[in-house]
Amino acid sequence: MTANSMNTNKPKVLIVDDEKGLRIGAQRLLELEGYEVTTAENGTEGIKFGTETEFDLAVIDLKMPDIDGLEVLQTIRKKFPNTVCFIATAYASYETAVEATRLGAHSYIPKPFSPEELISNLKEGYQKRLVNLEAEKWHREREERLLEVAFEKTRLNTIINSITDGVLVINKEGLAVLYNPAVLRFLELSGIAVEEYILDKLRPEILELFNKLINQAPSEHKSYTIQIELKPNREFFVEITASAVRHSAVNVAGVVIVFKDITELKKIEFVKSQFVSMVSHELKAPIAAVYGFLKLFNDDSIKLTPEQRKDYETRSMVRLDGLLKMVNDLLDISRMELKTVHREIKKVCLHEIIISILELFQIDISKKGLQVIFDKDNSAHCINADSDEISRLFTNLISNAIKYNRDQGIININLYQSDNYVVTEIKDSGIGLKPEDKQKLFSEFFRAKNEKTKNISGTGLGLSIVKRIVDSYSGKIEVESEFGEGTTFKVFLPTII
């Protein structure tokens, strides 16, 4: 005897009884009634069949020689809780019935039973089974849906909690219904309880936004953005954006407020305005000087000798010249910042650039009696670049090497390859740099000020431009210097861009 196959739609019944006649009789009867019947002749077999396959129904004899019917019942129910089980017994007593029901029997059938009794019991049991299965299915679906909702909620929370901006949702009643940990920093609170009344903890500016939005006309769909300095001295700036949360098109359910840390942005703004201050100050100085000389020329109470007058005219010219250079440098910097420089990238051989720059400075070089050491035939070092920019880069560096050199000094220019860089080394025997000046060297308007530099003119922008050009080619610049000994600049430019 084998367990049933699963692929029929007939209700499947397991009969467990040690009484052979009853087994055969019941089987015949039930098969005629449209059941698929499996029989087991003792408890052991009953457990085996009943747990191998899920039966819709089982009729289990209480008293069997090997295993007690109640145990068979329990074992099957444990595996398949939806199998509807009946206990058949000739010793029907109230206690047995209660015990059987407690252990999961649907009902008990007193022996001997008539075919009608059996059929009606099984019919009712089968209905029960279908109802149970339906209920279970519904229950499972509901569980799944709840799980899904819970998962969605968790996911939303996880996302909101991961946002570095602060998010706070306040309902119409002023309760904090949703918020993330980041918001605490912006509200300067150590914690918010779930659905805590929050309006009295908000800064007045934020409360004002809340009130505006809550009372917003249905037609209005405006959000508001404000900036607040939470801590003085540019330590903590916050941008706050608030918008209404609408239930339907008409009802405002609450307000969502997003807090953004804009401290870094404000710092950049500050540096920019500082730069503007510095620029205006630097531009003002030569204007003041020229203005001063013109005033002297026009002051009747001051008698200038013709030599003095001539001297002051020359000095005015020098200052104006410097001013012009500075304006040009500033324009260069601004063009580089705006990236409006039109670059014509082509093969540029550095030795050619350097030769032409040296020619340009020939007069200054001989005036100072400088000796330039440079291998003009070293033509192996070429890069892809805009030749004007590269020319400006080395003009600034070579001009410095001349300006800050001593009389009869030496300029040593060397081109070589290092990894994937072309290195241009420009070494002078000039006044050199103090260690503290080295770090500030590339910042705008920095000029090393000491006894030796006070008569050297410059805009303070040359090396800043150099650095910007080098950076724009993903290169690097290094400086080695000893005060009083000279300075060496090494410019690394990528061979292939």
Next chain:
Amino acid sequence: MNNKKKILLVDDDLDLLEQNKLLIESKGYEVITANSGKEGFEVFKKTKPDACVIDLIMEEHDSGFILCYRIKNDEHGKSIPVFILTSATYDTGFKFGASTSEEREWIKADALIHKPVIIEEFVQKLEAFYELKK
């Protein structure tokens, strides 16, 4: 004319230094000059001037302050007027305006002179100081 008052003028802009020197000299003062905060203090110690006029921004943004502070902490410096010369007002964005009492207290300068120097105003402020001392 040995009773001419000696004014120490400190500015790192050599052109402005010379212009202001000429202007102040034209009003009958003797002018001695220095062009850095450091040199300024050396000249001050050596010459014991009757007044100092110090440019605010020299080698560093605060070189003028520091020089002023050092002079005002000197025994002789306490008895003479020290003026700070500046074009750095709020329009250039530098924080200092010597407009708050703390700032004035800290640097202890007797007056701020704005660039370009209006010599009549300068003389007036200077002489008012000497009048007060009498």
